Amino acid sequence: MSLLKVENVSKVYKSDRFLWGQQRITEAVKNVDLIIEEGTCLGLVGESGCGKSTLGKVILGLLKPNEGEVIFQGKNFCKSNGRRQYGLRRDLQVVFQDYSSSVNPKHNVEKIISEPIRNYLKLSPLEEKKKVLELLEIVGLNQNDIKKYPHQFSGGQLQRICIAKAIALKPKLIVLDEAISSLDVSVQAQILNLLLSLKEQFHLSYLFISHDIEAVSYIADRVAIMYLGRIVEEAENIKNLEEL
Numbered sequence: 001m002s003l004l005k006v007e008n009v010s011k012v013y014k015s016d017r018f019l020w021g022q023q024r025i026t027e028a029v030k031n032v033d034l035i036i037e038e039g040t041c042l043g044l045v046g047e048s049g050c051g052k053s054t055l056g057k058v059i060l061g062l063l064k065p066n067e068g069e070v071i072f073q074g075k076n077f078c079k080s081n082g083r084r085q086y087g088l089r090r091d092l093q094v095v096f097q098d099y100s101s102s103v104n105p106k107h108n109v110e111k112i113i114s115e116p117i118r119n120y121l122k123l124s125p126l127e128e129k130k131k132v133l134e135l136l137e138i139v140g141l142n143q144n145d146i147k148k149y150p151h152q153f154s155g156g157q158l159q160r161i162c163i164a165k166a167i168a169l170k171p172k173l174i175v176l177d178e179a180i181s182s183l184d185v186s187v188q189a190q191i192l193n194l195l196l197s198l199k200e201q202f203h204l205s206y207l208f209i210s211h212d213i214e215a216v217s218y219i220a221d222r223v224a225i226m227y228l229g230r231i232v233e234e235a236e237n238i239k240n241l242e243e244l
């Protein structure tokens with residue numbers, strides 16, 4: 001059984017404003033099929049505006065598709081009610097591009113990373129702290145960082161904090177939406193390597209969304225190319241695609 005199956009998904013945005021008496025309609029995603037197998041990384045690449053984020057949000061359950069289905073771990077994501085959908089989120093996490101708005105500036109690192117742990121696991125404060133310290137080590141941060149606040153970190157370190165939060169509950173799939181795009185090039189490489197080692201270590205699967213074909217070819221096992229809302233090409237890693 002595939003971990004994630006996207007079947008014939010379409011998503012249309014309708015603007016509230018009318019132009020010349022006509023409502024503006026954007027067909028952001030058109031009849032997309034995708035499969036992600038357990039333990040693999042699917043790279044989703046395409047130019048800005050082609051519909052990658054929209055597809056990512058449909059997969060995460062943040063947007064309802066107009067058509068089609070998202071099957072995660074054998075369950076229909078779109079048809080499940082709110083509670084079921086929320087329940088599934090434990091195995092499906094996300095890391096966004098905008099790491100600074102993904103963390104609450106008023107919370108320290110301990111509070112930020114322990115949030116999903118507190119929501120889902122019943123641990124004592126001491127066990128909770130131990131888990132946060134473990135996670136900090138796993139993502140390459142200093143254990144002394146636990147009491148620091150977001151403004152005391154660089155972009156790369158903040159993204160490491162977001163990654164620690166995303167892996168805290170040992171999810172099956174992480175959607176990474178332009179997760180390295182705002183970072184300096186040297187830091188991008190470090191984060192890519194961290195993601196690769198976490199994938200091996202915890203048997204994670206990724207949907208790695210990016211406009212950066214080089215980053216995608218570095219991390220992905222399979223690559224899907226999106227163009228104007230459609231998947232126009234899909235193959236084992238990009239290097240194979242270049243030979244076509």
Ligand code: ADP
Pocket residue numbers: 013014026027028046047048049050051052053054055
């Ligand atoms: P990408 O992630 O590839 O940059 P997006 O999924 O963000 O693409 O956008 C796809 C298309 O949908 C674009 O034309 C974008 O302007 C439009 N779009 C995205 N979000 C919205 C929205 N909330 N309302 C209306 N149009 C949107």
Ligand code: ADP
Pocket residue numbers: 048049053097178
């Ligand atoms: P990204 O390029 O990282 O996908 P954008 O800057 O395109 O993000 O979009 C930022 C936010 O604005 C997203 O939540 C997206 O859904 C929304 N958005 C994008 N395009 C439009 C649009 N044409 N109308 C309304 N909202 C949009």
